[in-house]
Amino acid sequence: MPANLPAEAKAKWLRVMEARTPQEKLEALKDFLSSVPKHKGTAKLRAQIRHKIAVLRREIEERKRKRGKRGPKFFIRKSGMAQAVLVGxxxxxxxxxxxxxxxxxxxxxxxxxxTxxxxxxxxQYGDLSIQLVEAPALIEGASKGAMWGLQVLTLAKNADVIILVIxxxxDPLYQLKVIVSELSDAGILLSPKKFEVRVERRRGCGITILGLDPMECKKLGNLLNDLGISDVIVKVSGEASAEDVVNAILGYQHKPxxxxxxxxxxSRDNFNKLEGACRELRLKAYPFSPQIPRENLKRELCRAIMKALNLILVYVKTPGSTPIPVTLNEGSIVLDLIEKVLGNRILGEVKYVKVWSNRFKFNPQKLGLKSPLGDGDLVEIAI
Ligand SMILES: Nc1nc2c(ncn2[C@@H]2O[C@H](COP(=O)(O)OP(=O)(O)OP(=O)(O)O)[C@@H](O)[C@H]2O)c(=O)[nH]1
Ligand SMILES: [Mg+2]
Structure with a gap:
């Protein structure tokens, strides 16, 4: 049921949305909660806010503890093309x-x-180098601070990709459930983000939602009402449900x-069961045992990580030089590559760009700056 909030509470919610630091957000949330009237209609909202306050408090305490303590480090500096954390x-x-x-x-x-x-x-596989980080074991209750749970979840938040080790x-389904729910309680969702949300505040405009189909629009309107949010324009681009949009507004992250x-x-038999459950969550599962040839596994895993990150690997050279590997986002064009490796000052000096690719019937081909590049392309830039 939508919580009919007084104007004072609505104004305070806007302060929550505007808060920049965790400390500011915590204060604003506490202030907001104190202005929400206590009745049945606001019970759900008050519970959500209390939960958010608890999570923020723990995060702030955790940061303070980390700063103050010169003890063992949980932070691992990134190296290689991407960092993947092993959580299980x-x-x-x-x-x-x-x-x-x-x-x-x-x-x-x-x-x-x-550990x-x-x-x-x-x-390392060929020219691909991906940093794997083993996180100490995750346990049930990690998101509520059990053991080193919060530190493990922070590792997961900072990584580029999460590998669920099951x-x-x-009981693989139990493990999957525990990991997914601990991550989600810590604000980490395991699905690729296929949308962008922009929220603008405008006094007196009510709730305006752009870019969602009518059913989801209605649902989102109700959810925003429940949260006491009004006078906003929510612009959504891409594929999103009402819940996705609310999660984005509440600060949830999507991780590949x-x-x-x-x-x-x-336990080969359990693989199919796990694979089925993973499919429902749109996660791809790969089997592992030390009997699987190392190089095959490395190849498959590197490819899977690059795909999850929407990255491609191309090789770039100038005439007569040795090619160097460069990672680019999928869908990148020649111009993106030049900007990444040479900077945009050099653009006017490019004489030609030749590309060798298994997409072409005849190699090499001269391409324009706006031509797309694909995984494995070799690009020669003459300046
Ligand atoms: N048969 C078999 N045993 C495995 C496999 N992977 C791990 N093990 C065994 O499982 C036990 C635990 O392995 P670890 O790699 O230490 O597990 P971990 O997840 O790092 O454990 P913690 O660091 O204690 O959380 C060891 O006895 C391993 O030999 C596997 O694929 N097949
Ligand atoms: Mg270990």
């Missing part, structure tokens, strides 16, 4: 994977909670993710 329950095989696929040498053990700090390793020999199902050698 204890004993799920995270260290085994890291050791099999990278140069890292973590301790592998049957006893639980063997106590994040461990990085570099996954042990096939022990994939699933690695370990111990395939001992």
């Amino acid at each position: 329950l204890t004993n799920s095989g995270k260290s085994t994977l890291l050791k099999y696929l990278t140069n890292a040498n973590p301790s592998i053990a049957e006893r639980p909670f063997e 106590k700090l994040p461990i990085p390793g570099m996954l 042990d096939l020999s022990y 993710a994939l699933v690695l199902a370990t111990k395939y050698d001992v």
